[in-house]
Amino acid sequence: MAQIKLQNIAHSYNPNSVDSKYALKPFDMTWVDGGRYAILGPSGCGKSTMLNIMSGIVKPSEGRLLFDGVDVTDETTSDRNIAQVFQFPVIYGTMTVHDNLAFPLVCRGYDKSFIESKVNEVAEALSLEGLLSQSARKLTADQKQLISLGRGLVRDNVAAILMDEPLTVIDPDLKFRLRRKLKEINQKYQSTLIYVTHDQNEAMTFAENIIVMDDGEIVQVGSPAELFDRPRTTFVGYFIGAPAMNLFECDVVDSNSIKFGSEKISTETDLKSVNGENIKLGIRAEYVQLMKSSAKNTVQAKVESVDDWGNHKLISANFEGNIIKVKVKREVEVPAENVYLRFPTNNCCIYENEILVP
Ligand SMILES: Nc1ncnc2c1ncn2[C@@H]1O[C@H](COP(=O)(O)OP(=O)(O)OP(=O)(O)O)[C@@H](O)[C@H]1O
Numbered sequence: 001m002a003q004i005k006l007q008n009i010a011h012s013y014n015p016n017s018v019d020s021k022y023a024l025k026p027f028d029m030t031w032v033d034g035g036r037y038a039i040l041g042p043s044g045c046g047k048s049t050m051l052n053i054m055s056g057i058v059k060p061s062e063g064r065l066l067f068d069g070v071d072v073t074d075e076t077t078s079d080r081n082i083a084q085v086f087q088f089p090v091i092y093g094t095m096t097v098h099d100n101l102a103f104p105l106v107c108r109g110y111d112k113s114f115i116e117s118k119v120n121e122v123a124e125a126l127s128l129e130g131l132l133s134q135s136a137r138k139l140t141a142d143q144k145q146l147i148s149l150g151r152g153l154v155r156d157n158v159a160a161i162l163m164d165e166p167l168t169v170i171d172p173d174l175k176f177r178l179r180r181k182l183k184e185i186n187q188k189y190q191s192t193l194i195y196v197t198h199d200q201n202e203a204m205t206f207a208e209n210i211i212v213m214d215d216g217e218i219v220q221v222g223s224p225a226e227l228f229d230r231p232r233t234t235f236v237g238y239f240i241g242a243p244a245m246n247l248f249e250c251d252v253v254d255s256n257s258i259k260f261g262s263e264k265i266s267t268e269t270d271l272k273s274v275n276g277e278n279i280k281l282g283i284r285a286e287y288v289q290l291m292k293s294s295a296k297n298t299v300q301a302k303v304e305s306v307d308d309w310g311n312h313k314l315i316s317a318n319f320e321g322n323i324i325k326v327k328v329k330r331e332v333e334v335p336a337e338n339v340y341l342r343f344p345t346n347n348c349c350i351y352e353n354e355i356l357v358p
């Protein structure tokens with residue numbers, strides 16, 4: 001295992017062309033040894049490029065990579081000692097499941113008894129014990145991907161295990177169990193796991209730290225709770241959470257309050273340094289409170305719809321043309337017409353030019 005440092009890394013797939021564009025804009029990032037990370041972002045934002053730079057499949061057009069302080073930028077993938085698992089299975093069809101799992105260790109000359117114990121351990125972790133003697137060719141897509149995963153996990157001395165949407169071909173129930181397994185493996189072996197996905201649930205349930213990317217940039221690095229409570233940009237607020245964060249245009253009134261429509265709303269954010277252009281109020285549907293009557297930081301809105309999501313209800317209410325989404329427990333009675341909605345001061349995030357005012 002190793003600490004992985006990306007120093008001033010940037011990448012363009014066509015650096016010499018006149019219309020050269022960064023697939024990854026310049027950034028610095030340190031991956032802590034033993035950490036469990038997810039890289040999350042929409043299609044084309046640069047997730048695979050970032051992963052492939054770490055493994056050595058892509059050589060960055062700018063910057064250096066350090067593994068435990070040693071510069072590996074010019075080293076090959078195999079010299080970097082990285083395990084990588086891809087979206088679609090990479091296995092040897094002519095070999096048995098056992099030999100597929102053993103292959104990364106056989107190649108590196110480990111002794112037979114060690115190989116047997118590791119293959120059995122990984123097969124057990126992924127529930128492949130019953131298939132070890134079968135030919136890999138005959139397996140289902142699910143099972144083939146499990147073997148790919150197993151081949152990534154069988155070496156426990158790698159610098160990191162990089163996974164690029166590895167569970168795409170796997171059915172949802174097994175997916176859930178495998179994510180739990182990967183978490184256990186990370187805790188047991190302290191292996192650095194980096195998991196690429198565009199599915200926020202997958203990222204939120206798997207990782208301690210999530211790297212949110214948009215258009216070639218890292219927009220936030222944080223725990224699932226941090227991304228939920230204090231999204232650093234309106235993009236993160238919108239991309240994370242279901243529904244997306246409520247975001248409303250507003251104006252600054254004084255150092256700790258804003259004007260939202262005709263209402264004054266207080267926040268805990270210090271607005272002294274904010275100059276008042278393009279200001280937005282962000283609040284999660286989960287944090288808006290349904291009140292019986294008017295109170296401080298409350299707006300009166302008209303209910304437009306109530307959707308039953310099974311475990312909760314989602315209210316859409318109109319306040320002076322703004323649609324406010326509110327999540328309440330299933331058993332809460334929602335008035336048919338008018339509701340009072342309170343915005344707790346500590347849950348009000350203020351954005352200036354789409355960036356969170358700290
Ligand atoms: N080999 C390549 N040559 C030229 N451009 C590329 C190449 N690979 C990726 N790109 C471009 O670089 C940008 C980032 O691509 P990347 O594959 O890293 O995104 P991603 O976040 O992994 O997307 P997805 O979720 O669809 O897998 C995109 O604009 C993509 O079109």
Ligand SMILES: [Mg+2]
Nearest residue numbers: 047048049164
């Ligand atoms: Mg990709």
